[in-house]
Amino acid sequence: MQEKFSKRVWLYGVAAVLLAMLLGSVCYQLGYIPQIPITPTSAMGTFASYEELHDFLKEKSQPQGWYPYRDASGNVVIFMAPATRSAGPEGVFASEGFSKFGESLSDGQRSATNVQVIGVDEADSVKTDDYGYIYLMTGNNITILKAYPSEEAQIVSTITFTDMAPAGIFVNGDRLAVLGSKYNLAQTLGYDVRWNYFTDTSTYAKVYDVSNRSRPELLETFTAGGSYFNSRMIGEYVYFVASTPAYYTFEILPNIIVDKVNFPKIGSNGNSREVAATEVHYSNTTDNYYLFTTIAAMNIQNITEEPNCKTIMTGGASSMYVSRNNIYIAYPGADKTSIYRIYIENNTITPEAQGDVPGQVLNQFSMDEYNNYFRIATTTRADTTTKNNVYVLNMSMSVIGRLENLAPGEHIYSARFMGNKCYLVTFVSIDPLFVIDLSNPTNPVVLGELKIPGYSDYLHPYDENHLIGVGKHTVEADQGFFAWYQGVKIAMFDVGNVSNPIEIGNYTIGDRGSDSPVLRDHKAFLFDKQRNLLVIPVLVAEIDPSEYPGVVPPYAYGKLVWQGAYVFNVTIEEGFSLRGGITHMENGPYVYDTSYYVQRSLYIENMLYTISSVKVKINNLQDLAFVKEIRVG
Numbered sequence: 001m002q003e004k005f006s007k008r009v010w011l012y013g014v015a016a017v018l019l020a021m022l023l024g025s026v027c028y029q030l031g032y033i034p035q036i037p038i039t040p041t042s043a044m045g046t047f048a049s050y051e052e053l054h055d056f057l058k059e060k061s062q063p064q065g066w067y068p069y070r071d072a073s074g075n076v077v078i079f080m081a082p083a084t085r086s087a088g089p090e091g092v093f094a095s096e097g098f099s100k101f102g103e104s105l106s107d108g109q110r111s112a113t114n115v116q117v118i119g120v121d122e123a124d125s126v127k128t129d130d131y132g133y134i135y136l137m138t139g140n141n142i143t144i145l146k147a148y149p150s151e152e153a154q155i156v157s158t159i160t161f162t163d164m165a166p167a168g169i170f171v172n173g174d175r176l177a178v179l180g181s182k183y184n185l186a187q188t189l190g191y192d193v194r195w196n197y198f199t200d201t202s203t204y205a206k207v208y209d210v211s212n213r214s215r216p217e218l219l220e221t222f223t224a225g226g227s228y229f230n231s232r233m234i235g236e237y238v239y240f241v242a243s244t245p246a247y248y249t250f251e252i253l254p255n256i257i258v259d260k261v262n263f264p265k266i267g268s269n270g271n272s273r274e275v276a277a278t279e280v281h282y283s284n285t286t287d288n289y290y291l292f293t294t295i296a297a298m299n300i301q302n303i304t305e306e307p308n309c310k311t312i313m314t315g316g317a318s319s320m321y322v323s324r325n326n327i328y329i330a331y332p333g334a335d336k337t338s339i340y341r342i343y344i345e346n347n348t349i350t351p352e353a354q355g356d357v358p359g360q361v362l363n364q365f366s367m368d369e370y371n372n373y374f375r376i377a378t379t380t381r382a383d384t385t386t387k388n389n390v391y392v393l394n395m396s397m398s399v400i401g402r403l404e405n406l407a408p409g410e411h412i413y414s415a416r417f418m419g420n421k422c423y424l425v426t427f428v429s430i431d432p433l434f435v436i437d438l439s440n441p442t443n444p445v446v447l448g449e450l451k452i453p454g455y456s457d458y459l460h461p462y463d464e465n466h467l468i469g470v471g472k473h474t475v476e477a478d479q480g481f482f483a484w485y486q487g488v489k490i491a492m493f494d495v496g497n498v499s500n501p502i503e504i505g506n507y508t509i510g511d512r513g514s515d516s517p518v519l520r521d522h523k524a525f526l527f528d529k530q531r532n533l534l535v536i537p538v539l540v541a542e543i544d545p546s547e548y549p550g551v552v553p554p555y556a557y558g559k560l561v562w563q564g565a566y567v568f569n570v571t572i573e574e575g576f577s578l579r580g581g582i583t584h585m586e587n588g589p590y591v592y593d594t595s596y597y598v599q600r601s602l603y604i605e606n607m608l609y610t611i612s613s614v615k616v617k618i619n620n621l622q623d624l625a626f627v628k629e630i631r632v633g
Contacts, residue, residue: 043283043396044312044340044351050277053313054261057246060286110604114460114525116364120322121233123168123179124523126600126611133213134602135176137166138613138633142178144213148604150618150627156214164204170233174211175300177238180204181228202265203228203242207300220303223272224294225264230320232327236301237346239327241320246290246313264292266309275311282313283340283354287333291316293340295327297347310349314340318360321367328374330361337361337378341397355397359389365459365522368417373400373441377415377424388412388426392441403444407432416459416467423467423495427455428482433469435498447498454489457519460527465496466504466572470518470525470536473508475554484554487514488538490568490576505575509566511558513541517599526601527570533621534568534576535608537598539591560591565598565610567624580624584612595633 047053110130115122125137132148133156142159146152164180171177181203202223209217226244233239244264263280265272280292293314299305315331315338322328327342336356343350359378361367366377374393379386385408392401410426417423422436422444433456435448453476456469469491474483492505509516516538517524526535541558548556564583568576584596600611608621614633619626 044281044354045283046279046281047277050261053277053280053282056282056313057261057290060290111526111528111602113523113600113602114527116321116522117323119234119324121170122523123170123231123233124600125168126602127169127171128602128604129171129173132604134609134611134616135169135171136611136616136632137169137178140166142166142169142176143632144210144216145616145630145632146213147609147616147618148607150607153616153618153628153630155630155632157216159208159216167228168231170231170238170300171210172233172236172300174209176208176210176216177233177298177300178204178206178208179228179231179238179240181242183227201225201227201244203240205238205240205296205298207298207303220268220298221270222266222268222296222298222307224266224296224309225275226292226294229293229317232322233300234322234324234344235346236299237344238298238300239295239322239344239349240298241293241295241317241327241329243291243293243314243317246292264294264311266294266296268307275309280311280313281351285338285354285356287315287331287338289316290314293317293329295342295344295349295351297344297349299347305347308347308349310342310351312340312342312351314338319362319364319367321364321369323369326369326374328367328369330367330376332360335359335380337376339367339374339376339393339397341374341395353395353397355393355399357389357391357393357399362412362415365417366412366415368422370417370419370438371441373438375417375422375438377412377422379412385409386411388424390422390424390436390438390444392438392444401438401440401442401444403436403446406434406446413455413471414457414459414469416461418461418464421495421498423459425456425459425469425471433493433501435495435501437498448495448501450493450501450503452491452503453483454486454491456489456491458522458525460522460525462492462527462529462570462572465494467493467495468527468534468570469493470516472519477554484512486512486554487541488516488519490534490536492570492572492575494572504572507568507576507578509538510540511543511556512554513557513560515539515541524599526603528603531603531621532569532571533603534570535565535601535610536568537563537565537601537610538581539563539597563591563597565601567608582608582610582617582619582624584610584615584617 113124127135134145134147136143140161144157146156164182166180168179183201205222207220224242226242229241231240263275265274290313294311296309298307317329318332319330329340331338338356341353343352359380368375377390379388387408388406389404407426410428413427414425420439424434433450437445437447454473456471458470460468462468473486473489476483488509490507494504495501518536540562542561543558564581566581567579570576595613598610598612602609606621608619610617615629615631617629
């Protein structure tokens with residue numbers, strides 16, 4: 001008599017992830033990424049039945065083989081899956097545009113976190129409100145600090161989370177929204193911990209009433225299956241995105257295999273349900289792997305309004321751009337980027353279109369919407385040469401204009417769209433700043449180009465004719481087509497004459513080895529044109545020339561000597577003038593304890609607040625004189 005047995009097989013793809021990443025890396029290093037035609041747009045529909053979704057998943061994805069691991073109970077599980085990877089947080093910090101509630105600070109009396117689109121708030125680790133309070137995310141805690149007036153500054157309450165890892169916060173009047181994920185770890189067979197991965201992941205959105213800042217009250221907890229990817233807040237509505245691999249399990253029984261697709265769960269306050277197959281939106285395109293990506297909308301001012309969700313079967317998300325009415329999520333492939341457009345208006349979420357463009361997108365600033373057109377800058381690699389491109393798509397996500405083959409051999413380091421212009425920085429040994437005209441969406445053209453030493457990782461508008469760039473100063477190598485990175489460079493560009501952009505001012509911080517969070521995270525950048533104020537956190541490395549007889553070689557690294565916030569006066573006429581620095585370090589030049597690294601800064605009236613993981617420091621904004629500090633960690 002044949003013994004009955006049952007095995008659960010999870011179609012999920014950790015091994016496939018690694019394989020896909022390895023193959024992608026090999027292809028990239030060898031210079032081989034095949035050129036593809038731009039595929040037509042795909043309308044977003046829903047599956048008619050469970051069977052249709054099941055067959056789509058099996059037919060369109062590409063299985064990579066079997067893989068064993070141990071679940072949380074120690075049981076051996078086998079799975080086979082298409083190449084999958086969960087989307088991790090694209091960014092976990094930001095905020096601009098805030099509502100007025102009762103008596104509050106007036107416009108211009110406090111700063112807001114630097115965001116891409118005015119009125120479209122981004123989650124950040126630090127927030128302020130109109131009443132002079134600061135909200136800090138440190139580890140698993142949210143600390144609420146009475147910050148203004150400065151002489152009364154003190155911690156008033158702390159929220160500690162045991163059921164999730166906070167990823168970002170929003171503040172809207174008397175409401176605090178905390179976003180984060182809970183991860184359960186499953187261990188693979190063998191002893192290499194690098195093969196561990198997370199399963200049973202959920203994203204949480206918790207809404208608190210903070211009208212009494214000393215006693216925050218939890219009002220609602222909404223969950224969506226998958227890991228937190230990104231979020232925005234527009235008016236009273238918080239929109240967040242969570243993704244989980246589209247996999248299925250099956251039991252192997254004598255003479256029969258029974259399989260089942262695993263759908264994400266959504267729900268509020270402990271009550272959840274599984275998303276139905278007929279609720280899942282998709283476009284009829286083939287991909288190497290699929291995720292269930294859930295977009296949720298919550299009214300955090302009116303918790304009686306039921307949150308709305310839509311789930312899309314997509315590839316693995318890399319970047320997200322959000323306008324006032326559309327969410328655009330970019331998914332990278334080996335030789336293309338897929339973009340999904342989801343229409344949003346208050347509680348309404350409508351997946352509407354999907355399209356593809358060649359190449360890879362750098363970050364959210366490589367995307368933009370203007371006058372009902374979507375613009376995107378990408379880098380492609382064919383044979384051994386990289387090339388850079390700008391594409392214009394209509395709202396159906398069809399390409400209607402293109403500018404290709406810019407700066408062969410270089411990569412995009414930063415991009416900024418401003419109205420009918422695109423400013424693009426590419427780099428390999430010297431920094432070309434391109435000014436691109438998009439006034440005719442069907443025919444983008446280069447208007448001007450500036451080549452200077454160094455490059456910019458981040459571009460910020462000063463006004464309609466000037467840009468601030470933050471990156472690195474560089475020195476071209478004597479041999480070989482590359483350059484040696486040096487100190488952090490801040491530059492002012494005059495782009496008023498579009499055919500002849502010029503650099504009108506710059507300031508270099510430290511020597512080779514210096515760094516700034518702004519190079520990777522725009523929310524660390526504090527700028528106020530009316531106050532002529534620029535504040536950026538920096539890690540300063542300096543070279544002792546006496547250690548090098550003769551000329552200091554460009555490849556020499558400096559010694560770390562200082563970390564904190566540099567405070568500048570900035571004007572078009574005088575450029576950048578350093579006013580001073582503020583550090584949280586307590587042991588002089590010892591700068592290896594990163595918990596004291598300043599990561600954010602903000603102002604309330606005439607006080608500047610610098611923030612690290614362990615303290616908030618208050619200095620007078622006029623003369624930077626020390627006022628007070630509060631320990632938070």
